[in-house]
Amino acid sequence: MKRNSTEMKRRMSGRWLSAFNALAPALSQAMSKLGENVPCPVAGGTDGFRLFKDANFTGGGVKQSLRVIPEGIDMLMWVNDWSFPEAYDALSEWLDGKSVRPGPVYLPKPKEVDETSLRAWLNRIWGESMPLTETLSYPARAYFSYRRVLRAALRSKDIRFHPNLNYKGKGGVLLGTYPAILCLVRNNAGSPVGIHRTFITKGGLKVEMEEGYKTRKLTPTVSKESKGRVIRVMEPVAGVMGIAEGLETALSVFEARSFSVWPGLSNTMLQSFVPPTGVHTVINFLDKDRNKASENSAVIVEQNLTSRGIRVFNLLPPIRILDSDRKGVDWADQWCRDPKGFWELDKLLRDLSVHAA
Incomplete structure (x- = not known):
C-alpha cells in the first residue's frame, strides 16, 4: 500500500487534536494548554514541551531546545515511538472509524515543592x-x-x-x-x-x-505558574532591549556596546519571555549551534513576541564554528575572538536610533 503523506496531511487539517486525543494520550496536558510550555510528555521535567496554537491544523509543536516538530505525523512518531508506517496506518484506521490502540503515557508526576x-x-x-x-x-x-x-x-x-x-x-x-x-x-x-x-x-x-x-x-523556583525566567542584568533603553540564552553572552554584548541584554538561561525558558511594559523591540542574540537549537527556538520566541506587537530581530555571531567548538559558538565567543564582529548590531542600533547606556 502506498502511503501518501501529503494527502494524509490534507485530510487531517483541523482534526489533529481529536486524533491526538485518541492516539497519543501523552499529549493531553499540552492539548489543554495550546501555545504554553508544559512538562515534556516523553522526558518529564517542568516546561520542556509545547504544542503550537495552530496544532489542530498542523499537529506541530516543539521539544525543549532540541528541535521543532512541525507536523502531526512526525509528532506521533516522536511521542509514541512509532515508525512512519505505524503512525500513518494508525491515522488511516482512525479516519475510517476503526478502533486503534493508543500510544503510551509516561508523563512523570510533578514533584511537590514546599x-x-x-x-x-x-x-x-x-x-x-x-x-x-x-x-x-x-x-x-x-x-x-x-x-x-x-x-x-x-x-x-x-x-x-x-x-x-x-x-x-x-x-x-x-x-x-x-x-x-x-x-x-x-x-x-x-x-x-x-x-x-x-x-x-x-x-x-x-x-x-x-x-x-x-x-x-x-534552584527550584517559587511561583511555578508564573511565566518567564530571566536575569535582569541592566534596564532597557528607549524601549529596545536584547535577550540571550547565556549570562556571559548577555554580559559580552553589554561589554562591547553598552546595550542591555537579559539572559533567559535556556532556549526553553526564553520561549515564554515577555518584556516589561514600554519595550517595543527585542533583539535576540542567538547562539550558532551545530544542531540549530537556538535558531529553532527563535522561531517560537518570535511568534510569542510578535503576537504581542513587539518587533523582533535575530542576530547570529559572524564568527565561524571551529573544530574545537563542541556545540557551537555564541556572542561571548565573538567578544573574545573578534570584538570587531559587532558591526551588524551597530547598524541595527543606528537604524533603531538607540544610543549606548
Whole structure:
C-alpha cells in the first residue's frame, strides 16, 4: 500500500487534536494548554514541551531546545515511538472509524515543592551573599575578568557572590562547599522566583564536578505558574532591549556596546519571555549551534513576541564554528575572538536610533 503523506496531511487539517486525543494520550496536558510550555510528555521535567496554537491544523509543536516538530505525523512518531508506517496506518484506521490502540503515557508526576521552605532557603542564601565590589568577592571578579566582562557584571545589582555555598547531589547528599556566583532569576512580572548558581574555585575558575553534575545550577523556583525566567542584568533603553540564552553572552554584548541584554538561561525558558511594559523591540542574540537549537527556538520566541506587537530581530555571531567548538559558538565567543564582529548590531542600533547606556 502506498502511503501518501501529503494527502494524509490534507485530510487531517483541523482534526489533529481529536486524533491526538485518541492516539497519543501523552499529549493531553499540552492539548489543554495550546501555545504554553508544559512538562515534556516523553522526558518529564517542568516546561520542556509545547504544542503550537495552530496544532489542530498542523499537529506541530516543539521539544525543549532540541528541535521543532512541525507536523502531526512526525509528532506521533516522536511521542509514541512509532515508525512512519505505524503512525500513518494508525491515522488511516482512525479516519475510517476503526478502533486503534493508543500510544503510551509516561508523563512523570510533578514533584511537590514546599514553597514556604523554598522561599526561606532562597532568601537565606541571597541574604548571605555580597556585592561583587566587596573584597571577599575576588573569586567572582576573577571569573568575570577571565571572560572580559567584569565591567558589565559590576553594573548589575542582581549578580552577587556567595563565599561558601553547599553543592548537593542526588538525594540531597552534600558533595562539597564552594564559592559561587549568584544571579537573581525573575519572572515576567519582575518578581524574584529563583537563583542561578555558578560554582567556582577561590581562583575564579569553574569547579570540576563529578560526571553527571553541572557547574551551573538553577534552584527550584517559587511561583511555578508564573511565566518567564530571566536575569535582569541592566534596564532597557528607549524601549529596545536584547535577550540571550547565556549570562556571559548577555554580559559580552553589554561589554562591547553598552546595550542591555537579559539572559533567559535556556532556549526553553526564553520561549515564554515577555518584556516589561514600554519595550517595543527585542533583539535576540542567538547562539550558532551545530544542531540549530537556538535558531529553532527563535522561531517560537518570535511568534510569542510578535503576537504581542513587539518587533523582533535575530542576530547570529559572524564568527565561524571551529573544530574545537563542541556545540557551537555564541556572542561571548565573538567578544573574545573578534570584538570587531559587532558591526551588524551597530547598524541595527543606528537604524533603531538607540544610543549606548
